[in-house]
Amino acid sequence: MNARPTPLRVLSRSDLADVPIGPAEVIRAVEEAYLALAAGDSDNPRKLSVAHPDGWSVAYAMLGRDGHRRVVAMKTSYKFDPHHDRSTKRYYTTITLYDDATGMPVAMMDCARVGALRTPAVSALLVRETARPGARSVLLIGTGTQGRNALPHLLAANPQLERLMLYGTHPEGLDAVNRELLHHHPRAELEIVDDPVAAARTADVILATAGPGTKVAIEAEDLQPGATVVLVGYGLAPSTLTAADRVIATSAEQMSLTGTDMAGPDGRLRRVDAELPQILSRRAVGRLGEDERIFVYNSGLVLTDIAVAHALATRAIEQGRGTEVPLWD
Numbered sequence: 001m002n003a004r005p006t007p008l009r010v011l012s013r014s015d016l017a018d019v020p021i022g023p024a025e026v027i028r029a030v031e032e033a034y035l036a037l038a039a040g041d042s043d044n045p046r047k048l049s050v051a052h053p054d055g056w057s058v059a060y061a062m063l064g065r066d067g068h069r070r071v072v073a074m075k076t077s078y079k080f081d082p083h084h085d086r087s088t089k090r091y092y093t094t095i096t097l098y099d100d101a102t103g104m105p106v107a108m109m110d111c112a113r114v115g116a117l118r119t120p121a122v123s124a125l126l127v128r129e130t131a132r133p134g135a136r137s138v139l140l141i142g143t144g145t146q147g148r149n150a151l152p153h154l155l156a157a158n159p160q161l162e163r164l165m166l167y168g169t170h171p172e173g174l175d176a177v178n179r180e181l182l183h184h185h186p187r188a189e190l191e192i193v194d195d196p197v198a199a200a201r202t203a204d205v206i207l208a209t210a211g212p213g214t215k216v217a218i219e220a221e222d223l224q225p226g227a228t229v230v231l232v233g234y235g236l237a238p239s240t241l242t243a244a245d246r247v248i249a250t251s252a253e254q255m256s257l258t259g260t261d262m263a264g265p266d267g268r269l270r271r272v273d274a275e276l277p278q279i280l281s282r283r284a285v286g287r288l289g290e291d292e293r294i295f296v297y298n299s300g301l302v303l304t305d306i307a308v309a310h311a312l313a314t315r316a317i318e319q320g321r322g323t324e325v326p327l328w329d
Helices: 023-038 112-130 145-157 171-184 196-200 252-258 276-280 302-318
Strands: 008-011 048-051 057-066 071-080 090-099 105-110 137-141 163-167 190-192 205-208 228-231 246-249 294-297 323-325
Touching: 008 302, 023 112, 023 145, 023 276, 023 302, 057 302, 071 302, 090 112, 090 302, 105 112, 105 302, 112 145, 112 205, 112 228, 112 246, 112 276, 112 294, 112 302, 137 145, 137 196, 145 171, 145 205, 163 171, 163 196, 171 190, 246 252, 246 276
Parallel strands: 008 105, 137 163, 137 205, 163 190, 205 228, 228 294, 246 294
Antiparallel strands: 008 323, 048 057, 057 071, 071 090, 090 105
């Protein structure tokens, strides 16, 4: 038994909402996590899941060890969505961090902001490693949480992108994307497009972050030579994968689990040519030729959640945020 009680710091969504952290720092933390995994210093086992047989709910549990930060963490998520209606949907996700150097708990925290920052940072790295030389234009599809955070992170890693196009159907979402962009890049100009297919034909990079209700489905024939398409949510048709010259993923295993809706006419999912951790560690390459059309699948690894969560928790605790709970008294 411990000689003294070990409190647990609980950090709520509001505790974390305005903790300062910039896109470049998030990208650096995520890249460090991938490099540690590629070097064999970290562990990222396959996630566990359970689902209601009628599709009412789904839950995941993910365990990881970040050897770079010496942190062990467990992430859980639960989605209740019986009617596929925003008014009744419930989604909860948490992560609990432990210091693997001292054996002490760091924090248990809401994971909403972690995911909102981690995913666009991963997309930014994927584009950095796969965009053709001379790439200048990007089309962003979707104005939800991921869409709103996409461009600041993308530009932090790819400052050469200068034509920024956005397609969305919600005016408040379009405004939110523009506000977030200008917060980080006051001189940036955002071009709102009405025809996503026409815009796709001129884009070097396409980021598909729309929700499942989108009617947009960019086809392979809509892509120019050398284009990179990144699937985060929805907005791309399966042909962009099946007809791609090269396929990159954060994790081939995760893509095989969660990317089944992108299978070809034969019901099979195209194999992955290279994974991001190996590309970042220079054991593989993202692009082989300038005219290759590259399909990129961005799925989450808990190690990237750990990296961003640890950065946010460290700052929040330094600022005295959160509530200490004597859970193990």
